[in-house]
Amino acid sequence: MPAITRDAPRHKRLGPREQTIEIQRARMLEAMTEIVADRGLYGTTIGAVTARARVSRVTFTEIFGSIEDAFVELVKQVTSWPANQVLDAFERESSWRASVLAGLEALLVLLDSEPALARVCLVDALAGPPAALKHRAQLLQPLVGLVDRARDGLPGDAQPLPITGEATVVAVAGILHARLVALQAPPFVDLLGELAALVVAPYLGVKQAEEVGRKGEERSKAIARERSAQPPHLRAPVPTQLHHARARKARACVLYVAENPGASNRKIATGIGIKHVGQASTLLARLERLEVLTKQTGGAGRSNAWTLSPHGEQVVRSLKRP
Numbered sequence: 001m002p003a004i005t006r007d008a009p010r011h012k013r014l015g016p017r018e019q020t021i022e023i024q025r026a027r028m029l030e031a032m033t034e035i036v037a038d039r040g041l042y043g044t045t046i047g048a049v050t051a052r053a054r055v056s057r058v059t060f061t062e063i064f065g066s067i068e069d070a071f072v073e074l075v076k077q078v079t080s081w082p083a084n085q086v087l088d089a090f091e092r093e094s095s096w097r098a099s100v101l102a103g104l105e106a107l108l109v110l111l112d113s114e115p116a117l118a119r120v121c122l123v124d125a126l127a128g129p130p131a132a133l134k135h136r137a138q139l140l141q142p143l144v145g146l147v148d149r150a151r152d153g154l155p156g157d158a159q160p161l162p163i164t165g166e167a168t169v170v171a172v173a174g175i176l177h178a179r180l181v182a183l184q185a186p187p188f189v190d191l192l193g194e195l196a197a198l199v200v201a202p203y204l205g206v207k208q209a210e211e212v213g214r215k216g217e218e219r220s221k222a223i224a225r226e227r228s229a230q231p232p233h234l235r236a237p238v239p240t241q242l243h244h245a246r247a248r249k250a251r252a253c254v255l256y257v258a259e260n261p262g263a264s265n266r267k268i269a270t271g272i273g274i275k276h277v278g279q280a281s282t283l284l285a286r287l288e289r290l291e292v293l294t295k296q297t298g299g300a301g302r303s304n305a306w307t308l309s310p311h312g313e314q315v316v317r318s319l320k321r322p
Contacts, residue, residue: 019282025063025073026247026286027053030239032074036124037116041071068129075125075132078117083139085110087146096150097212100199101192103146104172105219108188108195111176113318115186122177143169150203160202168199187224193217239290239315249274251319253283254292257306258316262296264303287312 031052035044044067050060064070089106093099111118125136148165172195179185193216201209242250252272257263260271269280284306287293292312296305308316 016282019279021063023282023286024053024055024059028055028060028063028070029074029077032070033078033116033120036071036074037119041067041124041127044071071128072131072135074120075128076135078120079125079136079139081117082107082110082121083143086143090146096153097200097204097208099146101196101212101216101219104192104195104199104216105189105223108192109223111188112186118180118186118188122173122180126177140166140169140173147199150200154203164202168202171198187227189220189223192220192223239292242290242292242315242319249283250287253280253287254308254312254316255319257293257312258308261307262305264305266303268306 028049032044032049035048035052039048046057046060046067049067049070050057060070064073085106086103090099090103093102111121125132144165147168151159151164175191175195175198176185176188179188179191185191193213196216197209197213200212242254249272253268256268256271260267263271265281265284266277268284269275269277272280274280274283284293284295284304288295291309292315293306294309294312296307
């Protein structure tokens, strides 16, 4: 089974210039996600992106070149995260049926929590340039492999057609697209039972598909109850800069501060495995600009103390949410 591509860890330490470029890139992609979701690709301009990201047009063209090139990078980012969420949830379960439910739940909950990301993934990515379409198609292939694992336990006379895995993944993606376009979603998680039954039926038959579908419906109702019981002020989407493929350290930093309020730059660097305090300081400053962390300056000769902002507390709840 092909593996879902993940960014390899960077062994080379970034200099100040490279760190600045990474921050600017993340800000522009976050801004572009929101603008594309609102206006579509062809209603998105460099001026709109740079104004929202608070960078210059020169910076945009130096980093991306054009709106189309930036959109390809955006599609890579916003489609990789859901795919990896599905893979991680799928691999945690001991049976294929449970994996199908877990993977679909992870996907649908994510799409519900990130409406702009959902719009770009399900709708705008299909209207993009060929490079964006190619990346999306490549990213679906590992998911096909996950679904098609079911055939390993089936006798020869019960094997579905070789194209079944691909057809199933495309069908799920198509249904999500159609529901969003028809304004019948979100919440996407309401579809959990039906989609789980759709995936299971070609491999294990109608009876087992109905059973999985019932479990999915029960789980979707439980999620709805959990959401309705949660005060609105606790429901916070995770900023794009904390969920893209290169944000592992940023997420680790936020979670570490949540567990260690008042920690210094050096303590945080050590706690999340950053060798150079300067890199940690850059990361902390970025999270402060996102209004996730707040800093209490220690004064001359004394360390800074970092804590979560009120918004950061909401984000941590979202990051920890199953």
